[in-house]
Amino acid sequence: MIKLSAAPWIASFNAGLFFLWGIFLPFWSLWLEGEGMSVSAIGILLGAGMLTRALGSMLLMPLAKRSEQLPPLLSWVAFASLAVLTAFLFLNNYFWLCLLTLTLNFFVATMIPVSDAIATRWVSSLGIDYGRARVSGSVAFIISSSLMGIVLSRYGTPSILYAAIGAALLTLLLSRVARADSLEDDASPxxxxxxxxxxxxxxxxxxxxxxxxxxxxxxxxxxxxxxxxxxxxxxxxxxxxxxxxxxxxxxxxxxxxxxxxxxxxxxxxxxxxxxxxxxxxxxxxxxxxxxxxxxxxxxxxxxxxxxxxxxxxxxxxxxxxxxxxxxxxxxxxxxxxxxxxxxxxxxxxxxxxxxxxxxxxxxxxxxxxxxxxxxxxxxxxxxxxxx
Known part of the structure; x- marks a missing residue:
């Protein structure tokens, strides 16, 4: 089984996560418009989505009482994100578009603080360079948003959902990669x-x-x-x-x-x-x-x-x-x-x-x-x- 040390693990997961983010953040409004939602409704929905992102952090992060519980939480949230995106294939009336979009914001955005919490622990215990591990996310965001623009011009708005599902699957797989470095907390009161x-x-x-x-x-x-x-x-x-x-x-x-x-x-x-x-x-x-x-x-x-x-x-x-x-x-x-x-x-x-x-x-x-x-x-x- 392949095991990655701390910095490569964070870098690889960030690459997958922000590849998904580079599809979702710039293009999800276009997909909603392609499904028949009005521009004003999209604006309200995206604003509400930002609030559900906050709820995701507040409700899901405390489930991890100790650092070693963060990777399982990350995998669970990645799986939930993939499941919600897949649900759009079958549930696409106005009600479900709104509910699933809010739910998607709840899960997808929460992966960022969970992965950052893992990185923070390794910064503290191993002294990894967070910035260099995180830059892979910026590169992946640029690549995915650029590629999605090309795909969108050729295949239209339906391609956004399929690309997001593929990126979410990749993110889930990367969250499951074994870690060579421990995430145990200090043995102190x-x-x-x-x-x-x-x-x-x-x-x-x-x-x-x-x-x-x-x-x-x-x-x-x-x-x-x-x-x-x-x-x-x-x-x-x-x-x-x-x-x-x-x-x-x-x-x-x-x-x-x-x-x-x-x-x-x-x-x-x-x-x-x-x-x-x-x-x-x-x-x-x-x-x-x-x-x-x-x-x-x-x-x-x-x-x-x-x-x-x-x-x-x-x-x-x-x-x-x-x-x-x-x-x-x-x-x-x-x-x-x-x-x-x-x-x-x-x-x-x-x-x-x-x-x-x-x-x-x-x-x-x-x-x-x-x-x-x-x-x-x-x-x-x-x-x-x-x-």
Missing amino acids: VADAQPKGRLFKVLADANARRFILATALIQGAHAAYYAYGSLYFRDIGFSDASIGYLWSVGVICEMSIMIFGMRWFRSWSPLRMLILAAIAGAVRWALVATVDNVVLMGLTQSMHALTFALAQIAVIRYIAHEAPASQAISLQALYSALSLNLGTALLTFLCGALYADISGNIFWIMAGLNLLAIPLLAKKTAPKGAV
């Missing part, structure tokens, strides 16, 4: 106190509350960019080709941090890295609201390396090395549920309510959110003990 199903008990710790709120502000501030970036770029006169170039710049620069971040920021603390990400976010979104030159906008896109990728690496380092061991799985779940999903969902709804009236000025609000994160990160209290 703190580690033995790993969360007993009380997810929000972690938030009794002031540091944990500030960490979740600050990362929610930093990551949630991407909401305007994700939801309205392309529309705004077109409104200020950029061509479709230029818009595609701008998105590519962001992903390429994100990959550079994933590959070289360990070397460049080796001596930096996680909180210092997050403060840099917040400062970069304030500058980036202020510039996006101001500039109308495609080259200068490309420079703002290069800052995605700091506002997203650096923040993500800092989060993994913080959970692995600075947060109490008893908080690790719960803190990973809360970060995914509240910072990445719920925070972004709520800010997406806010952007939707304001964009028609204020257009690009919405990015000034995103800049302000990053400024609010800085004092939260600058203050740290002594831990009160295990939770």
Whole structure:
């Protein structure tokens, strides 16, 4: 039986997961439209889907009380994702399209924090380079979204579902690959106190509350960019080709941090890295609201390396090395549920309510959110003990 050591295991699973994500995230709305759903209904459904992603993290992650329970949970969630996608072949009226799409968001998105929790444990115990292991996901996302565009132009929207089913099967198989490195927790009272199903008990710790709120502000501030970036770029006169170039710049620069971040920021603390990400976010979104030159906008896109990728690496380092061991799985779940999903969902709804009236000025609000994160990160209290 083939066994992979920690870093190759994370890299291979991330490749499969983000190959699936590169199909689901950009193209699922097109598949729903091809099944007869209106654009307005799709918008509401996708917004609700972001909320179910948060629920997935909060309800499924606590099922793993200890680190060695994470891989079985990951395989179970991967199987559930495949089962839901397969159900679309047989259940495709309006009710089932909505229910299954929400369920799909619940399971597919939860694989990200579960795999990140596994990686966090190996960062702590083995010192693996999370960024280099994670970059395979960025590469796979680019490849799958590019290939899906070609397949879609040739075979039409039905191909999206079949491609997603194939990618989900690959992800399930990769989740079952044997691991050469152990995932056992430290044999200590703190580690033995790993969360007993009380997810929000972690938030009794002031540091944990500030960490979740600050990362929610930093990551949630991407909401305007994700939801309205392309529309705004077109409104200020950029061509479709230029818009595609701008998105590519962001992903390429994100990959550079994933590959070289360990070397460049080796001596930096996680909180210092997050403060840099917040400062970069304030500058980036202020510039996006101001500039109308495609080259200068490309420079703002290069800052995605700091506002997203650096923040993500800092989060993994913080959970692995600075947060109490008893908080690790719960803190990973809360970060995914509240910072990445719920925070972004709520800010997406806010952007939707304001964009028609204020257009690009919405990015000034995103800049302000990053400024609010800085004092939260600058203050740290002594831990009160295990939770």
